[in-house]
Amino acid sequence: MSIKNINTSSSQKPDGEQTSKEMHMLEEAKKMQHVFLDNMSHELRTPITVILGYAGILYDEIEDPDLKEMAEIILKSSNRLTESLNLLLDQSEVDPAKLQVEFERKNLNDILFETAKVYRPVAEDKKLELLYTSEMEEMYCNINPKMFDKIMTNILNNAFKYTAKGSIKIELKMINKDSEKFVNIEISDTGIGIHEEKQSLIFEAFRQVSEGMNRLYQGTGLGLSVTKKFVEIMNGQIYVSSQLDCGTTFIIQFPNA
Numbered sequence: 670m671s672i673k674n675i676n677t678s679s680s681q682k683p684d685g686e687q688t689s690k691e692m693h694m695l696e697e698a699k700k701m702q703h704v705f706l707d708n709m710s711h712e713l714r715t716p717i718t719v720i721l722g723y724a725g726i727l728y729d730e731i732e733d734p735d736l737k738e739m740a741e742i743i744l745k746s747s748n749r750l751t752e753s754l755n756l757l758l759d760q761s762e763v764d765p766a767k768l769q770v771e772f773e774r775k776n777l778n779d780i781l782f783e784t785a786k787v788y789r790p791v792a793e794d795k796k797l798e799l800l801y802t803s804e805m806e807e808m809y810c811n812i813n814p815k816m817f818d819k820i821m822t823n824i825l826n827n828a829f830k831y832t833a834k835g836s837i838k839i840e841l842k843m844i845n846k847d848s849e850k851f852v853n854i855e856i857s858d859t860g861i862g863i864h865e866e867k868q869s870l871i872f873e874a875f876r877q878v879s880e881g882m883n884r885l886y887q888g889t890g891l892g893l894s895v896t897k898k899f900v901e902i903m904n905g906q907i908y909v910s911s912q913l914d915c916g917t918t919f920i921i922q923f924p925n926a
């Protein structure tokens with residue numbers, strides 16, 4: 670398996686040829702993109718919440734099987750739309766200039782134990798094995814719990830999405846790097862894998878490596894770009910290791926606190 674270190678630097682340095690006017694225009698375009706994403710996300714969220722609410726009521730109330738199926742489809746589609754919108758909103762929120770992130774010292778073993786519990790029914794549903802192991806009882810890091818939760822949700826949702834049989838493992842251990850301690854989280858699956866050439870693309874916004882697969886796998890291509898940004902904001906690093914048709918491992922490391 671090959672391991673790719675994903676360059677964590679997102680700021681672009683001007684290369685001598687770029688004039689200050691071009692840089693200014695680029696900055697403006699970036700700002701406009703954030704404003705646009707913010708507005709669109711908020712504008713779309715409100716009506717979708719209403720649709721979801723009423724579709725839920727209809728699904729519960731309707732007894733006719735055909736109509737119930739229709740309500741279920743509306744419910745599922747609205748849920749999918751909500752997930753995509755949440756990712757879009759996350760993407761627009763990760764402008765470091767706008768971010769005021771609060772960090773809390775948390776035991777990742779406690780958090781991941783609970784996360785694994787949440788995914789147990791999903792694993793049962795897909796007949797996949799779900800394993801969680803931690804080397805130690807206590808593995809503390811300074812994190813933003815909401816962001817950490819989104820990171821794990823994005824990675825685990827993908828692991829389940831791209832794995833039809835076998836297992837999904839979450840492993841937590843302590844490692845030393847340059848004489849500093851890091852908490853190392855590995856999420857491995859036995860799914861379709863990612864072609865080596867494409868592994869560096871998956872962290873770019875809107876990129877789907879499964880692009881050529883006739884949209885066999887649904888998604889926005891935003892999850893991993895948001896994930897990478899959240900990891901970096903919390904002073905962490907993310908790596909991918911994968912082999913086509915064998916499986917994928919995402920490795921996330923945060924400084925031990």
Ligand code: ADP
Binds near residue numbers: 831876880
């Ligand atoms: P998407 O919404 O398409 O899942 P992501 O940003 O979450 O977008 O992921 C980008 C791409 O990376 C996916 O389209 C898929 O091709 C690939 N990918 C991510 N996780 C996995 C995985 N566990 N196994 C195989 N491919 C994956």
